[in-house]
Amino acid sequence: MTEVNTLSAIEVIPTGCALGAEVRGVDFAKPVPDDVRDEIVRIWGEHLVLLFRGLKLDDDQLLATAELFGGQQAAKSRDFFLQAGVKPGENDRVATRPAITIISNVDNFGKAGIASEADRSHGLKWHSDNSYVEVPPTGSLLHAHVVPAKDGGGATSFNNQYLAYENLPDEIKAAIEGKHCVHDDHRNTSAILRPTKKQPKTRYDITGPSHPLVRIHPVTGKRALYLGRHYEWPSSYIVELGDEESEAMLAKLWSAATDDSLMWSHDDWKAGDLLMWDNRCTMHARSPVDHSQARVLHRTLIKGNPVISAWDKPSAAAE
Ligand SMILES: [Fe+2]
Numbered sequence: 001m002t003e004v005n006t007l008s009a010i011e012v013i014p015t016g017c018a019l020g021a022e023v024r025g026v027d028f029a030k031p032v033p034d035d036v037r038d039e040i041v042r043i044w045g046e047h048l049v050l051l052f053r054g055l056k057l058d059d060d061q062l063l064a065t066a067e068l069f070g071g072q073q074a075a076k077s078r079d080f081f082l083q084a085g086v087k088p089g090e091n092d093r094v095a096t097r098p099a100i101t102i103i104s105n106v107d108n109f110g111k112a113g114i115a116s117e118a119d120r121s122h123g124l125k126w127h128s129d130n131s132y133v134e135v136p137p138t139g140s141l142l143h144a145h146v147v148p149a150k151d152g153g154g155a156t157s158f159n160n161q162y163l164a165y166e167n168l169p170d171e172i173k174a175a176i177e178g179k180h181c182v183h184d185d186h187r188n189t190s191a192i193l194r195p196t197k198k199q200p201k202t203r204y205d206i207t208g209p210s211h212p213l214v215r216i217h218p219v220t221g222k223r224a225l226y227l228g229r230h231y232e233w234p235s236s237y238i239v240e241l242g243d244e245e246s247e248a249m250l251a252k253l254w255s256a257a258t259d260d261s262l263m264w265s266h267d268d269w270k271a272g273d274l275l276m277w278d279n280r281c282t283m284h285a286r287s288p289v290d291h292s293q294a295r296v297l298h299r300t301l302i303k304g305n306p307v308i309s310a311w312d313k314p315s316a317a318a319e
Helices: 034-047 059-068 076-083 161-166 170-176 243-257 314-318
Strands: 011-014 021-024 049-052 100-104 124-127 139-146 156-160 180-182 210-212 214-216 223-225 263-266 274-278 282-286 296-302
Touching (some): 011 034, 034 049, 156 161, 161 223, 223 243, 274 282
Antiparallel strands (some): 049 274, 100 296, 124 282, 139 274, 180 210
């Protein structure tokens, strides 16, 4: 039997892109000693997105994995569904375990292609999970139970927001210093209005927390651009700028943040894959999915700590 969950069993295979690595020799279905957990945290800090393959985790084991790295956090989107009257277990976005989100196009008989809500088949725009809450989750765990065959879509892409910040021209770094962005909570990541939300008409209709445009990662101490999400105006905006200036600056920042050179795509999903990504220094997106093929993934969020503003830590400016 292959040894797992010891320091000597761990093998790291970087993607060769701006972020991401496959990690072998770890099985979260078995006990994970503290030294192995600490080593995974170190590797995570270095590579930002980790891929573990060949796992078979039930929901309790997935939640226990979140607990290893800081605790579990329920998705805010669940609240919107609950407010709209959906009962736990009635809708796969409102699973009976609060911190589990089920992403599925399969009906109760295992047949793919159920008439899904529009957002299930659309691609998902670049975003950082739950950036529209006051204390966003540290990371996310996405575990594949059933995935489409090749060409079934659903590739998950990531980009490195440390590099996005580092690569900004000095004049843009200076222009955003001290500035904050309100993260629009009206729409989901397919840009579709959430249950109970109305189309905003001005910035004053936008609800969501204000976060610094640049945050400090508590483990690495580095600065990362923190844009979260952005839709057609009116949407997320820079608090200290007028509407037009804010839109112009956000366009520049989004262009820098989503540059292809910062990206890695996980485009060969297999059942048993577990992706663990860091929401503090990466964004992710998903390509459209072919719903004639079954696709079932379970996600949980790793509990967050309050965002550390780069503007409160001038000593980190040089990092
Ligand atoms: Fe997401």
